[in-house]
Amino acid sequence: MSAAFLAALRAALPELRLITDPAETERYRHDMTEYAHPGSPLGVAFARSTDDVATIVRLAAAHRVPLVPRGAGSGVSGGALAVDGALTLSLEEMTEILEIDVANLVVRCRPGIINAELGRRVAEHGLFYPPDPASYEYCSIGGNLAENSGGLRCVKYGVTRDYVLGLEVVLADGSVIRTGGKTVKDVMGYDLTGLFVGSEGTLGVITEATLRLIPAPQPKLTLIAFFPSVRAAGAAVAAIFRAGIIPCTLELMDRETNRAVEAAIGVGLDLDAAAMLMVESDAGGAGAVRELDAAEAACTEAGASSVLRSADAKEADWLREARRKAHWALEQGGVARMEDVGVPRSRVPDLLEALEEVAASHGIRIGVFGHAGDGNLHPCFVMERDDPHAEERVERARADLFRHVLRLGGTISGEHGTGTVKKGYLEAQRGPDAIRTMRALKAALDPLGILNPGKLLP
Numbered sequence: 001m002s003a004a005f006l007a008a009l010r011a012a013l014p015e016l017r018l019i020t021d022p023a024e025t026e027r028y029r030h031d032m033t034e035y036a037h038p039g040s041p042l043g044v045a046f047a048r049s050t051d052d053v054a055t056i057v058r059l060a061a062a063h064r065v066p067l068v069p070r071g072a073g074s075g076v077s078g079g080a081l082a083v084d085g086a087l088t089l090s091l092e093e094m095t096e097i098l099e100i101d102v103a104n105l106v107v108r109c110r111p112g113i114i115n116a117e118l119g120r121r122v123a124e125h126g127l128f129y130p131p132d133p134a135s136y137e138y139c140s141i142g143g144n145l146a147e148n149s150g151g152l153r154c155v156k157y158g159v160t161r162d163y164v165l166g167l168e169v170v171l172a173d174g175s176v177i178r179t180g181g182k183t184v185k186d187v188m189g190y191d192l193t194g195l196f197v198g199s200e201g202t203l204g205v206i207t208e209a210t211l212r213l214i215p216a217p218q219p220k221l222t223l224i225a226f227f228p229s230v231r232a233a234g235a236a237v238a239a240i241f242r243a244g245i246i247p248c249t250l251e252l253m254d255r256e257t258n259r260a261v262e263a264a265i266g267v268g269l270d271l272d273a274a275a276m277l278m279v280e281s282d283a284g285g286a287g288a289v290r291e292l293d294a295a296e297a298a299c300t301e302a303g304a305s306s307v308l309r310s311a312d313a314k315e316a317d318w319l320r321e322a323r324r325k326a327h328w329a330l331e332q333g334g335v336a337r338m339e340d341v342g343v344p345r346s347r348v349p350d351l352l353e354a355l356e357e358v359a360a361s362h363g364i365r366i367g368v369f370g371h372a373g374d375g376n377l378h379p380c381f382v383m384e385r386d387d388p389h390a391e392e393r394v395e396r397a398r399a400d401l402f403r404h405v406l407r408l409g410g411t412i413s414g415e416h417g418t419g420t421v422k423k424g425y426l427e428a429q430r431g432p433d434a435i436r437t438m439r440a441l442k443a444a445l446d447p448l449g450i451l452n453p454g455k456l457l458p
């Protein structure tokens, strides 16, 4: 069946780049999920057009060969991991920007374009695409759409879903649909755009997106505040919102993370502080100064030991870079398994305390950083590289963490997705009836189960 499928593919698409040699496909087996156990793919096909994707999917359905859609492979929930005997369908060569429509504040693009590149291209027209995962220099828009990714600016601007006006999607039988267009308002029929965003390649393959843009904001002003306890930092987050401001960035790094960042790139962070908040305003001029004044007052009221402001845009970029390097810096000290949990903003202090308890009771180093303004943190379990029991210990600690998160009314994944690493917890969070509904959707859209099998659903 597999050989017949590959032969049919080569006959139908003679120009298609298709690799099957395990030495070549190796780098497409993984994404950035630690402890992942990927399968061995049948091969990797690099689609160049919607027609390529439609033909590949149609032939895969005819031959009952599963497909794993893949963007840039930066996922951390195992969504793009290779599956035994499946064809990995890479979208990385579909990178065109089809149109930048300045009048309608819209960009139409293919899924393979890298997030930062899209940002640079629309900036040439004075426009701005806000969703910016910390991986923005190497993650693709297709992956962002399939994961409904967030990032550092979500606190003010929202997540990927909030910028999607329409999609072109290849369905599991190879047919092609469009779910929306350039209209800002469009409520005809079911919200299929919303259904495909966040569906992790299990319901269809996204081949084009129509994305909403906004005018470019003002340059940012940045403030960092250090706190003697994580609870005080959590209290400052709540106080900032109470003060009536919505900063464009409100990020947290704990002591463990600050130490790792300092050791790796030496930014000059206060290593005695239990936690640090980074607050940014892009309100511009006096507005930005007013926002940061209010944030500073809120931090001081919550017990900040010191508050500093960046002298200029260069220093602000440098501080932001320290935050973006957090995961990488923690990885320099061992295997850093990044989690992605969310709680209502007011419960951030409780989550931070729960994390201290999990670290102490399991004897595990946890570096915490993330989007405190969204209540979305990335605790990183840092393990010795040669610890043979690391995986078991981390599994026990994360199960404990997830129990705390659900107790606090939170979510087991805020932005990284369910993939393979969290599907076992889906029922605990959503309940059996929601799982039944999800299965019904999957069966309706992918009756043969060929799209990204074994991902998302338990």
Ligand SMILES: Cc1cc2nc3c(=O)[nH]c(=O)nc-3n(C[C@H](O)[C@H](O)[C@H](O)COP(=O)(O)OP(=O)(O)OC[C@H]3O[C@@H](n4cnc5c(N)ncnc54)[C@H](O)[C@@H]3O)c2cc1C
Pocket (backbone or CB within 6 Å): 031, 032, 068, 069, 070, 071, 072, 073, 074, 075, 076, 078, 079, 080, 091, 111, 132, 133, 134, 135, 138, 139, 140, 141, 142, 143, 144, 145, 146, 147, 148, 149, 150, 151, 152, 200, 201, 202, 204, 205, 206, 207, 327, 328, 415, 416, 452, 455
């Ligand atoms: C250091 C680091 C920092 C990160 N920071 C953030 C962050 O701040 N916020 C955040 O949300 N995420 C973050 N991530 C996670 C990751 O970068 C995002 O999930 C990103 O959107 C994945 O994009 P990708 O192109 O790499 O997708 P991949 O990893 O290739 O794929 C991800 C999923 O999307 C599916 N998929 C990809 N393309 C398509 C398509 N065209 N059609 C259908 N399905 C498709 C795949 O099947 C898979 O299920 C971070 C990751 C790392 C390593």
